[in-house]
Amino acid sequence: MIRSAHLLRVWLISALLVVSQLVVSTAQAQRQISVFRDAEVEALVADYVAPILRAAGIRGSSIQIVLINERDFNAFVADGRRIFINLGVMLESDTPNEVIGVLAHETGHLAGAHLTRLRQQISRSQIISAITMLAGAAAMAAAAGSGNSDAAAAGAGIAIGGQSAAQRSLLAYQRGEELAADRAAITYLNATRQSAQGMLEVFSRFADQTMFTGRFVDPYVRSHPMARDRINQIERLARQSEYFGRSDPPELQLRHDMAIARLTALLDGQRTVARRYPSSDTSLPARYARAIVEGKSGSARNAIQQFDQLIAAQPSNPFFWEMRGTILFENGNPREAARSWARSLELAPNNTMIRVFYGAALVESGDDALLATAIGELERGLANDQSLAFGYRFLGQAYARSGNTAMAQLASGLEAFARGDIQGAKGFAARAQQNLPRGSTGWLRAQDILTYDE
Known part of the structure; x- marks a missing residue:
């Protein structure tokens, strides 16, 4: 099932946009996976990763950071141009350095081309298609660990066309690739004069979870197996750096705390905010969280x-x-x-x-x-x-009120395309193209939709 936010004013009080929401069904549970869009959090994570990408020799504009509305601590790469990061990484991190360490590790996978085995279908697909395939791969990987054949079959049905490749290449990292990404991450952190302490703390925390099995294991442990000798290597390299004891700049720490306050208010609501940010707390993040909640429900x-x-x-x-x-x-x-x-x-x-x-x-x-x-x-x-589908809705309204029916139809087609309704998009594009000058920018955009191959 795929659903999307349809009007800006139904977002409660957030800058949240659910680009895609799909249900991963297993014999045990149903799980919804959705992309999270937020102006502030996206800007912060982009600032976290920008110097890391430069140190890795990767053009920042070619890499897309995709926030996943999941509370588990997890991050992964799916192809050569996307880093997926769960909101749980933000919510469970006390410092920017912890998140930066995770992003540096994932950048190591990108720079090392460790996922070149993934089908090009994921690389060129829309976010919705990629998320669908990744969800299926995750379901299959979880089922493989639990021995649940029904869940494995459900996962296979979701990851249409690329399930085995996605499972092998996305979640079953080879040990050598993980070690290489660790070393690369520390190189990038040194090059940007940042500490690897946050990365070490995160990985050490998850190393202790390897004693558990099944549903108690965090997804980060499944996709990033944490052997103790691997942690020892990270610690040795991290402590060799002259920047190991360096803390995050106060202004960056404040931005991190503000983003956590925002996410807490948007995702958890009034009771949680009242508990974490009582009225006696006069800090800027606390006031921010309370103001957002007041706008949502007060x-x-x-x-x-x-x-x-x-x-x-x-x-x-x-x-x-x-x-x-x-x-x-x-x-x-x-x-x-x-x-x-x-x-x-x-x-x-x-x-x-x-x-x-x-x-x-x-x-x-x-x-x-x-x-x-x-x-x-x-x-x-x-x-x-x-991918900001709601924007096309308003663009279509503006063109329609301006008397430009063809461009209004094209905007409707682009909205449907952004939401993953490819057939609906092609219908709008065909109607728009009939009334657009052949070879014009609008005509070519409609043609791009009509020739899109799912």
Whole structure:
């Protein structure tokens, strides 16, 4: 089953977008796996990995970091251009250095081309298709460990066309490849003058889980077997570095803590926030978490007041403005939301998601004089991230209100394509192409959909 968020205002109070959500069925349970989209968390993880990629000689723009809405501690690479990281890695990490260590290890796999055996189908597929195949591989790997033949069959059905290759290459890492990725990770950390202590702490923690079996083993242990001699090697190399005792910069630690507060508020809600961030805690992360929860389940007016106080403390924080805009939008004030998102975009001009939010608010404001600006912002943002399906919904509305039916149909086709409805996308594209000048940009985009081979 695949489902998607359909309108911006149904996201509760988050910048969350479920790009794909599928159910992995086994004889024991049903499990949903979804991609998590969030402007702040994505920006933070991108900043974590950017210097590591440069040290590895990998062009950062060619690598996509995909956040998975799973609470388990797990990260993996699926091909030569994607790193998948569970939200559990963020939520269970106390410092940026721990997350950076995990990303450095996965970068080692990328740089070493350790997954070249994966079918090119995964490499060129959309996120939805890749997640589907990976989910099937994970189900098969789990079933193989438990001896559950029914679960293995279910996993095989999910990983259509590439199940055996994905299982072998994705989860059954060879010991030599793991050791090579460890050494590469420490090289990258040294090159960027960062400590490998966080990586060592994470791997040491999971090394102790190898005594368990079956469902009690964390996925990170399955995909990254932690022998004690391997941990000893990591520790020896890590302690040889002159940067081993170096701590994360305070400003980066604050960004990490803010992201954890945001995730806690978005994912866990009021009770958890009240327990972890009581009113006696006046730190910025605590105030942030409480303001988000107030916007989700309390008074929008009070939430805006709290965000105005946060902005007074950090006026250049784009994500305070971004979340303020979300609250306003979801409470029926798109004009004011657009003003907040415009300021957020000024502070983070390269953040594609905020740009698409801004364009959506301009459309929703109902002012036809703003449609040209809205179309420009949406087209620019979606050119950089075609997986933001909701943006195409608003783009289609803007074109329709502008009287451009063909481009509205094309936008509907691009939305369907981003959601994984390929046949629906082709239907819209065919209708759009009939009314577009042959060879025009729009006509060619429609042609790309029509010739897409699943």
